Amino acid sequence: MLKLSNFLSDLVPQSIPLSLYVHMPWCVRKCPYCDFNSHTVPGGKQLSLELENEYLYALVEDFKTQIDLAQGRKISSVFIGGGTPSLISAKGYQWLFHQLKQHIEFIEDCEITLEANPGTLEHQPFEDYLQAGINRLSIGVQTFNTEHLKKLGRIHSVDNAMLAIQQAKSAGFQRVNVDLMHGLPEQTLEQALYDLKLAVEQGATHISWYQLTIEPNTVFFRTKPVLPSDNILSDIQEQGEQYLIDAGFINYEVSAWRKEKPSMHNVNYWQFGDYLAIGAGAHGKVTKEDGVYRFQKTRLPKDYLEKTPAPMVNFEKVAEDELPFEFMMNALRLKEGAPMPYYSQRTGLDIEALQPSLLQLRQQGLLLKDEKQLVSTEQGYRFLNAVLEKFL
Ligand SMILES: C[S@@+](CC[C@H](N)C(=O)[O-])C[C@H]1O[C@@H](n2cnc3c(N)ncnc32)[C@H](O)[C@@H]1O
Ligand code: SF4
Incomplete structure (x- = not known):
């Protein structure tokens, strides 16, 4: 058991970088392995313009309630995660950033990442997202194997995934992360390595390579798929890591591999920086003179939208x-x-x-x-x- 000395002195929030997390809680369909705060989009494939506007307005009102927590700091990175943030239009994001900047300045060259699902991009050219101020994309590919995409309940095809990466690059995005999972149901070593190979060959500049975990409250938890044996899993891990190293990627966090800069947003989390958080179920962390605080916004989109600004469900000092x-x-x-x-x-x-x-x-x-x-x-x-x- 650690013996702690008293607090050194008052904390100085202004010396700690401040990021912003924005949560978009809808998806076209819920994937059977996913326990993120994501909900099927009301009424089908697209988010209605009405709901988009209502949610964006609620985000701005939410943000206004957090201005004091920034304590005069600028925003050093933004991560728009989900759910499926690419269900929201580029115009919507342009409006959102404009509104947020009325209240808090963003640093120059502020990293702004959008999580994009290859199955929701047909209506939104990437150029428009770039124009809106988004300068880093994180594309949720998961695998380039048709059978595995089906088992994972994904709404996109292998072609959609390849096209999404190519289009992101040709639109001018220099920072393109590809999310891949391994240890998929009945996956072989060769299939897992092939997924990495395609991500590299398509030009990903960053790869987030997660081992599939079976989470409670998911379909996969209730009807367990057949997963690769421990031996295959450790071969995948070992040979996958070697493949990425040989391809010039640097492993800077458990699952994060980079060819260029790391995700500054995630590095700020890992270095115990601060972050505001807006959107349904978003979690934030802020430092005040007397300690470190964590907070969470109400989780369900309908509750989040019922009362604007949406309430925090808790705001607690970390012991x-x-x-x-x-x-x-x-x-x-x-x-x-x-x-x-x-x-x-x-x-x-x-x-x-x-x-x-x-x-x-x-x-x-x-x-x-x-x-x-x-x-x-x-x-x-x-x-x-x-x-x-x-x-x-
Ligand atoms: C917040 S999720 C959402 C990204 C986006 N909605 C998508 O799925 O394309 C970010 C990433 O976490 C990973 N992930 C989600 N559920 C997982 C699980 N059960 N095990 C391992 N990785 C998971 C996936 O690679 C996913 O792209
Ligand atoms: S698209 Fe992403 S966030 Fe949505 S259900 Fe699937 S894994 Fe979860």
């Missing part, structure tokens, strides 16, 4: 004794970890209280002997849970 674990759980996911001073800057706690644990982990070869950076060794990275236990 002081949970902060070391929370910080480490995020920072040590990053291959390069986090600068040592971030610990005190972002938790308000004295790093001295952690020295016995740090020393022990260094002696066990699980943390690097680096006074400037909190970072695990290769071994520590492989046994991250054992490392994190020391901070409980």
Whole structure:
């Protein structure tokens, strides 16, 4: 059990970067493996213009209630996630950013990522999204195998997926992430490697490569599909990693591989930065002088829209004794970890209280002997849970 010293001093929110998460809660169809806060779009394939306008208006009103939490900071990155954010028009986003900027400035070159589903893009040329200010795309491909796309209940085809990446690139997007999953029902090693190969060949500049997990409250949990054996899963992991390294990708977080810059938005999460959060079910984290707070917006779209601005369902201070674990759980996911001073800057706690644990982990070869950076060794990275236990 860690013994914590008192708070070092007042926290200084202005020294911590501030991002913005925007949640779009609708999808054309619910995928059988998905436990995200996503709901079937009312009335069929497209989001009606009326509902789009109503939701965008509600987002702006939600944002206005969070201005004080920014404490004078600019927004350093925006991530529009879902659900399926590409159900909202480029015009809608243009209007949204214009409105948000009336209240808080965005930094120059602010990274703005949109999650796009290859099955919802036929009505929205990518050029329009770029024009609207979105400068990074995250395309939810999942796999380039027709049978697997069917098993995953996806609404797009292999051709849709390839076309989406090509169109994003030719529209001028220089930063294109492709989301892929592996360990799919009855997937072979060759099929998993083929998915990576196609993503690389199509020109993805970043790949998020997740192993499929079976989550409670999903169709896959109730009717379990046949998953690859542990041996195949570990071959996929090992050979997939080697393939990506050979293709020039750098693994900077458990599932994140980059050829260019990392996702600045996600790096801010992992380095325990702050983020405002608007939209149904969105989660935020903000620092005040007296501590770190987490909050969540009401989850169901209909409740979110019922009362504008939508209420927060909770706004709670993170207990002081949970902060070391929370910080480490995020920072040590990053291959390069986090600068040592971030610990005190972002938790308000004295790093001295952690020295016995740090020393022990260094002696066990699980943390690097680096006074400037909190970072695990290769071994520590492989046994991250054992490392994190020391901070409980
Ligand atoms: C927030 S989701 C939504 C993205 C987008 N709606 C889509 O599906 O195309 C982001 C990514 O998480 C991954 N994901 C979702 N459910 C997962 C699961 N059960 N196991 C592993 N990865 C999952 C998928 O790769 C997905 O693209
Ligand atoms: S499209 Fe994405 S968010 Fe929507 S149900 Fe499927 S995985 Fe979930």
